[in-house]
Amino acid sequence: MTDLEYLEHAEALLARVEACCDRINEETDADIDNQRVGGMITLSFEDRSQIIVNLQKPLQEVWLAARAGGFHYRFDGQRWRDTKGEGEFFADLTRYASQQAGQPLAFSS
Template sequence: MTDLEYMDRAEALLASVEACCDRINEATDADIDNQRVGGMITLVFQDRSQIVINLQKPLQEVWLATRAGGFHYRFDGTRWKDTKGEGEFFADLSRYASQQAGEPLLFSP
């Protein structure tokens, strides 16, 4: 994948996360504060815990940092897969955000 293709896909991922936060805030009491600076989004939950999503252009990866740990994702042609082969970005984000918010949340592309 070229750098331009990576950036297009990675920017679409970040835009989806932002749109999901807006939808979640309208539909639930989760009240996620999302702040974007360049290629990084920080999600802040009511208990002040955070999830950070960060683009890693040189590696063509997206990194996810949660209370549960840090994870790296690479686009496999159809979706963003954990580089250790253990998960998919939006499923993992949904799981960890739900844990930190204390209620079920769904993030999707």
């Protein structure tokens, strides 16, 4: 994948995370504060915990840091897959955000 292709897919992922946060805030009482600075989004929860999604351009990866740990994802042509496991970015973000919010949330591509 070229650097330009990576950036297109990675920017689409970040935009989708932001859109999901907006939808979740409208439809639930989760109250997720999301702030984007360049290639990084910080999701802040009511209990003051955070999830950080960060682009790693030199590696063509997206990193996710949550209470559960740090995870690296690489685009496989269709989805962002965990580089060390079988996880998919949006499924993992759903799981970790739900844990930190204390209620079921849904993030999707």
